[in-house]
Amino acid sequence: MDYVTPTTAMEASKALAQDGAFALAGGTDLLVKLKTKFVSPSVIVDIKQVPKIMSIENSTDGWWIGAAVPCAEISEHESLRQDWPGLVESLSLIGSTQIQGRATLGGNLCNASPAADSVPALIAAYGTCIISGQSGDREEPIENIVTSPGVTVLEKGEFILGFKLPKPESGTGDAYLRLIPRSEMDIAIVGAGTSVSVDKDKKITSIRVALGAIAPTQIILDGLEDLFIGKEPNENSINKLISIAESACRPIKDKRGTVEYRTKIAGVLAKRTLTIAYKRAINH
Amino acid sequence: MNDMTQTNLERALKIVGSRPARPDGVDKVTGRALFGADKSLPNMLVGRVLRSPYAHAKIISIDTSKAEKLEGVKAIITSADFEDFPSEFVPNGEMVVNMKDITRNVMAREKVLYVGHTLAAVAATDEDVAEKALALIDVKYDVLPHVLEVEDAEKSDAPLLHDDMITIGVEPMPTSASNVAKRVEFGLGDVEKGFSEADLIVEREFTTQQVHQGYIEPHACLASVSEDGQAELWCTTQGPFVVRNFCSKLLGFNAAQIRVTASEIGGGFGGKTVVYLEPLALALSRKSCRPVKMEMNRAEVFTSSGPTSGAKIWVKIGVKNNGKITAGDCVLKYQAGAFQGAPVGPGAMCAFAPYDLKNVRAVGFDIVVNRPKVAAYRAPGGPISEYGVESVIDEIAMKIGMDPIDLRLKNAAKEGTVAPYGPKLGPIGMIETLEAAKSHPHYSAPLGANQARGVASGFWFNIGGETSSSITINEDGTVGLTLGTPDIGGSRASMAMMASEELGVPMELIKPIIGDTNSLGFNFLTGGSRATFSTGTTVVESTREAIEELKKRAALLWEVSLDQVEWVDGHARLISGNEPKTMSLAQIAKQAGKTGGPIMANCSMNVTGAGPSLGTHIVDVEVDEETGQVSIVRYTAIQDAGKAIHPAYVEGQMQGGAVQGIGWALNEEYIYNDKGELENTGFLDYRIPVCSDVPMIDTVIVEVPNPNHPYGVRGVGETPIIPPLAAISNAVSRATNKRFDELPLSPPKVLAKLMHG
């Protein structure tokens, strides 16, 4: 097994184009899979020396978060937290303090687990990612990246350079909640990320709810615009949100939760994240 | 011995009851301490195990020829390398074992009986070669239907694990084999009459799931057998002498040929009282004539060591309106795993033991299923049966509108009570712990929204047993203690403290170590909460003998008769005479050479008179009724320790037991798929509590001395895992107004009950 540390995006792409190559960011997923012999890479491509991959930038265009910035560093970014508190909360749930010292958003997305915590929050925040490859860069919405558990749209030689988030207009709030049986060090049974924007009259102008762990990939709830746009949330619309969330679920029954349980919790977390995000929006 | 207790309790204690740093503390926090996997030897091989992928199958053949030819493979063993045994039951602490079963659990013979059952083992030059060799072993199976739950296993058409197993303890003796190994019954009086006198009868069925001790250190050992058959074994164990005896029997060594040294131990809780890797490593080393090291990974620990039983239980209790219990009855069906020996006997014995009942019965069944063979786990059997009883007691308290502590006080066992399992109890602290619970500020503190409070009590016997230890007085006045019960909870500190108290020399001058199997007489293992009680007794006895010797030497030097010398505060003192004359231990020790040689003493005995320990726990829970999540908001554990030699380590036992009980109550469970494969073989899905899941566990030590120990020690390690299961279930039941009767109370299960009743 080889280990390489490319210093340009092109070198990294070339290295990753080899058979059996794996990108290494924080390694909190990859090293576990190596140890348990789940994967046996021919070459490990440590992408952390590629320019821009380790930086966080705030410009008029919005936010840039490098794909290999450790979650702990993102959490400490005060103005990012002010703009997208829900996203920052989602990644501060990953593992533990030690794990967050290494874990990255790029790794969380590309590991392609339906339960990845930051992904619903990134989707709810209308995030996109920049994919680097041998023929240059392209931009894709986050929700287009994972196609099924463990599988992404990335082609041979491609990797994620970083994430773009819009600068939130005033009156925007987001929230992320997950349910785990323990209080930490666990995998989400359901994760929910929600963002809303409101006008001066506290009426909703945009809404997005993304759910994790209830289907093979993260999903964005449909049909919320008609329910919420131009209105304040009320008991009726929230109850409808709960049923939309429940009926969007296509969970598997496994050791972490029954189908019935995941379905029920999807509704509860959709409701709870909307409540938090809405409160944040009217105070933003 | 009774007299000695009096003397000690009347004397002001200087060391016993204080909280000095533990002698093994620095090694532990600096990483210097050597655990099971930390030893290596030159030329060492790595041993790995081939495990059954099937829950139940006949072994048609095992072909190791290809694996043997692989470069780097030095030895391969199968059941052909082990002698067979007739069925023979031998007691092993709180459990009973059978050599015929042990050899089959160590290495499958005719059949594999659970996924993870050992089939063969390989020693090779490195792990990769060993793994490759395992893949080259060709096993042909005839896969059989399997059974995992007791209610399925006891059916007449269930797949039979052992076709010669006839249920023991039923009249008339059954004529055909079944999966029910035995029936036990304990009781007093006439339960039917008792129920006829009751104003209220509550009966209920309960289910608990199989749980694992969850020790952090996996099983590991290093064996080295020389060409002349002398064996050294280093391993993580609660009982090196027991390991020696099992291994010598299994492999045809005599006891003197095997020297076992116990490493530091990273948790055992009963799970390190039997052998798994040790006989394999010895057999591989004997075959290869090279040292062999073996370690389990976490998945192997879950699938192939000894968790405790899941169970189905039924409890019925009748009371008068004033809270007096008229009768108690229960039936317990415990999973044994692949071989008989579920802890259903002790479970049945202690089910109602906290109470003074005239009419009581407990019936238990030991049922084999295609799961790993259970091993001891902290108060084996007790948490399960007492969970059922303590839940019904709580339900009764609610129904008759009585405070649950008052209800328990009204029926509490006390000195002179005839226990449901027969004997008359000596002094015990049930009433004292209940009173301490009732007057604790926790019990009257206000509760928040969606919160409720639960209480439950627990009883555990504790044991004594064969014990041997020695003390040496070094020439510079320091002291060595050699102990035979591995230290799993701070016992080296407690032993040094007792010796220090007796001798009157500072604890820092006393060095306690755990001896190997050649350095002492037989010691039964650390289990049954016996170390501080039993080894403590021998330490006090041998220390007193050493003091007698020290006095003799002083008498010689002073040329007076022995009765002229007394021992005070680390000094010999001349009783009569004009001026006071003293000689320190160090001064006597320095001259030992000319007064008769080195000074040492030992004490070997079968210690009897262990005192049961009772505990009562109070817990506040908060239930999220939309998600079914239960959080532990506040927790107080109250327990009778007899005498806390080192209170901090007694509290540590109480807290640790409570946390393991919280895990058992809330999230821990073995989850099998329909092929009989364990699905959660790691700590991610087998959910022991993490720190943030539990509040600081408050503790109250109650001291009702055990008259059979020089300082009044009872033993505290096991009782604290008993009350949490019912205390939490009772609190959740009170918070939601629904009676819960199934563990674990994991969020999906709680929500399902709230939604569907």
Ligand SMILES: Cc1cc2nc3c(=O)[nH]c(=O)nc-3n(C[C@H](O)[C@H](O)[C@H](O)COP(=O)(O)OP(=O)(O)OC[C@H]3O[C@@H](n4cnc5c(N)ncnc54)[C@H](O)[C@@H]3O)c2cc1C
């Ligand atoms: C103890 C523990 C607890 C955990 N808890 C959680 C949790 O609570 N929630 C949660 O969501 N996850 C959790 N995880 C999983 C893991 O920490 C996260 O998924 C983390 O974000 C992965 O990031 P990483 O940088 O460490 O990924 P790595 O291990 O470096 O990579 C993961 C995968 O993505 C690929 N990859 C990495 N970066 C890129 C890139 N830029 N472009 C293309 N491919 C890339 C790698 O090749 C690999 O296949 C936990 C892991 C552990 C060990």
